[in-house]
Amino acid sequence: MVRTPAGSFGPRDIDKAFMLPLHPHDPPFVGPYRLLARLGEDVDTRSYWATGPNRPPVRVRIARPERATDPIFRAAFARRMEVSLAVSGPDVARVVDFDPTSPVPWVATENPPGTDLATFVRTHGPLSVSALHALAVTTARGLASLHSIGHAHTELRPQNVLLDETRALLSSPAASSLDGSNDTYTALTPPEGQGTPAGDVFSWAAVLCFAVSGTTDPRGVERMPLHLRGVVDSCLQASTRMRPSATDLIEMLGGAASSTSWPPEFGSLITRGADEMRRLIPETPAPRTTDHRKRLLGMAGAALALTLVAGTGITWGYLRLNDGDESLGSEEPETGTEGLITNADCSEESAFPSPSGPIEDLDAMQVEFSPDGRLLAIGSFNHGLTLWDWRKGEEFARPIEELNGIGSMEFAPIGCMVAATSLRDDADQEQDYRVTTTYDLPSGEAVDHLGVQPPPGPDGSLTRRSLWDFSFSTDGAYLAIGNRPDFMEENREAVGIIDMRTGEMSTTLALRSAYNLAFLDESRLAVATGGEISLWDVETGEEVQRIRNVIENRMAVVEGEDQIVLIRDGRIDWLDLEDESTIVSFPLDDYSKADETEQGAWINDLSVDGERGLVHFSWSTRSDDPDPDDLGTDRENQTHGHLWEVESGKDLLDGNETLMTRPVAFLPEVIASVNQDGGVDLIDPETLEVTDAIG
Structure with a gap:
């Protein structure tokens, strides 16, 4: 007896051709x-x-x-x-x-x-x-x-x-x-x-x-x-x-x-x-002309209107970019300076220009507190990098009015310096590339960091790699920059270590990729590389530990502890690095289920409050009816949040579908949380009640 398969085996047409000639509008x-x-x-x-x-x-x-x-x-x-x-x-x-x-x-x-x-x-x-x-x-x-x-x-x-x-x-x-x-x-x-x-x-x-x-x-x-x-x-x-x-x-x-x-x-x-x-492969590579860039950008059409936000008109307090013929892998500090971070806290006035006007629509994307707790940095889709005296609800400074494609943000652990990633447009390069810029508030200096870059080509041209993520060491001595190397290169150095005391690249780490970076202490750096997390000693440039079976390229380190929080199959694990034992796990059933749907799901935050023993995890799914005016932001998507208490294992947000569904930042006396509408809630960490809001 012939068993008919459970699926419907109906006849279908098969592809008419394996390869077709290029269309006149295809980019070369x-x-x-x-x-x-x-x-x-x-x-x-x-x-x-x-x-x-x-x-x-x-x-x-x-x-x-x-x-x-x-x-x-x-x-x-x-x-x-x-x-x-x-x-x-x-x-x-x-x-x-x-x-x-x-x-x-x-x-x-x-x-x-x-x-x-x-x-x-x-x-x-x-x-x-x-x-x-x-x-x-x-x-x-x-x-x-x-x-x-x-x-x-x-x-x-x-x-x-x-x-x-x-x-x-x-x-x-x-x-x-x-x-x-x-x-x-x-x-x-x-x-x-x-x-x-x-x-x-x-x-x-x-x-x-x-x-x-x-x-x-x-x-x-x-x-x-x-x-x-x-x-x-x-x-x-x-x-x-x-x-x-x-x-x-x-x-x-x-x-x-x-x-x-x-x-x-x-x-x-x-x-x-x-x-x-x-026979289709040319014996000698054809020279690239400027026309291909115009044709590819023409293909993008409206994409450029959204992605290539004008970078002109941006006034940099100070810019250290090596545009010469040498490798872009080193950064020279200004003669006579003792380091890139000014020895002053965030109580001083900012040397950056005052805000150009009031903010009516913040549309926040990221939040981060300064090391002294005085300032709250808010990455705004509409207004760039904004710094707030959160207790007074007043904007303190706006180092940059526009950040094209704003990404990660982080304060240095000393002084009053904040770093942020953004896209940079280069007329001599086909694709935009992502850089990290450090903004030293007391001095007003803005420094671009490109990390590890390839040497110039035979014709002297430069092709700059995009940057994935960055992290300061816990003493502020180092800034790790993770780049996207060319996957065909024999020597892939995806991470560069900048000595913040000299501004020079002191070490490079031989990694194929570096999606998420976090320092555990003064010298050990955790790097999510795609399926694994590797730990490196940045002073020796040697790998010291490797954690496998990691599903997502998001992680968080526990300040002052030899511990890391990562995502494995269907759960979050809080890991003791000494023996790689799991201290506690939290289920991700709802996220995993949503991620398996056609729409998919993506993580918008994973962060830890080690002092209170809290783990925050939030994620997004595509809205059924997105607002075209809010493309590029997350506020028109469906967002979801969890806040687990390590001691009890309880989800403190269980039953609350609106609180802490986007990125958060922790202080002992307050939690700052980007809300669904793009404002920032200030939350009492004891009661989880919203006591105030910005934007």
Whole structure:
């Protein structure tokens, strides 16, 4: 008796072509990559086959213009890239480069010459038994590597299985549609929907049925070879509990060492297609011209209106940028200064200009208290960096009226210096790049910090890397800057350590990426690198500890303790670093459930009040009806907050859906919290009552 799969195996059209010529409006270059042909498109992006000087071929996905203007999409795009970076193993295409901060975000993933499964079957017919077994093993191994770090592929389709001359390769999770609508093969979708490892297993079996039959109707099951029939049947069970795991599949197929070599006749067909693709690769790289930038920016359209907020008219109190021919990796202090931080507290008057006028619509994004507790820094979407005497409810200073794409903020632990990240537009560079600027209030000096930068190119041109995050050491002696290196570089130094006493780069840390940075003490730096958190001694430049199985690239350190708070699968763990034991955990069921939906979810804050033993966690989901006037902010999204008490394990915000749903900052006598409307609530930490508000 032939069992009909639980999913609906209805006939569907298959992609009409594997590669198409470039359209006249396609940009010739994206980042360092020259586009050679179109591979396809979905509701989010367009995909191209591309190559660059001394680089293997890649698949470049570029956000559609209408998506590039959507801050929710941009955040989800960046999050997808972070997830994809954690993937390792030879059976899943790697992310080799990306830029989520570009006016038009893009990502490049491994895509060797060859074809995809859909195109091969359409052109040459179903796979032989030996080729089918090799396909089954490599794709199962690819799923197992994804599932081992807690991620599902979500779009396992014939067009997402790449075939090169030696192997099959699952497309990167970065190549999946962010809203799940990239669904050419709905017949291969599990009955419960995509997004889980069990769903991937169902789709894996359905893809094998297609590979052996060339059809997506029930006849595919009937044509499955007998030695694979039982495996496939078990994967197509209606109940997810009855399906094997990807690891089980490997064992059922003969183990990880089972042969995955293509049979000769199959490999020769793949080679023929690969040779055709190689003919597209120019023998010598074409020179880049200024026209490509205009064409790519033209693609962005309205994205530029939102992203490239004018940086002109900004008056810097002091700017230290090395624009010469030497590496941008060092910063020279002004002659005669004793350091970048003035020895004065925040009780002194600011040397920065007074506020230009009253604030009517604050639209706060971030909050941070000064080390003496006198000032509250508020990162405003509408008014840049604003500093407040929070007790009086009066604005103290406004060091910068506009911050394009405001990101992290942090006060130095000594003096009265605040640092903030923002986007910088450079007419000589295709993409904007993110920098950290320190504002020393007593002196009025504003210093740009670019971190580790590559040397000038052969023609003297500079390509500046974007910055991810930064952190001051607990004594203020160091400022760590995390950059996004080129993923094709052999020597990746993603973190630079600035000696704040001299202004020079004293150390660089050899890391592939650095998304979140936090100092534990005077010299130990924690770095979230994508799936791991590594601890470094910045004075020696040596890694001293590594924490694995980390799901999110957000963390918080506990001041004065050898402890860190991080996110693992479905929970927050408060960790003792001495033996990596978990002191306490808090569930993230609501966030995890929302994150698995088509809309997704993203974290807007994770912070700790070590003195009181409190953990704050807040997150956002896309609003069903966002206000177009509030694009780029979080106030039109749905936001949610938790405040756990370590001693009791109780969520102090349970039942309160409006309080502390966005970033917060702690003082012994008050909690500052960005509210849903973009103002800042001042909250009594004992009663959790709002006693006052700013904005």
